[in-house]
Amino acid sequence: MTDRADVPSRVLEALREICATLPESHEEAAWVGTRWRVRRRTFVHVYTVRPGQDTVFGRASELDEPAVVMTFRAQPEEFEALVNGGEPFFRAAWGHDVVGMMVEPDVDWAEVKELLTESYRKFAPAKLARLLL
Known part of the structure; x- marks a missing residue:
């Protein structure tokens, strides 16, 4: 793992609390940072990017400090609304439905919970998704 794995504990704890409510979701170390999965599909991934790092995000942004x-x-209509709305959201450089979000200190965790629940629903088997109703 690289130093991009050092996600602040307050962010990890908030995500753990959200993901603990999603049936059969589990946390694991990713190639960088941390991800949560349902079965074998990742529905959220979090990591830290530093200015000047040679990454897709690092090259596409002009960071002054770690982010x-x-x-x-996201579903197509939600995807378009989020990425077209601008910061803190952006279009990730991979996948037609992957939204990127800068996790800022004043993040609305209630909104994040809604977004991650919908991301989970995209990948969870129908039996598990129905448990969220």
């Missing part, structure tokens, strides 16, 4: 980035999946 915590979270990626998740």
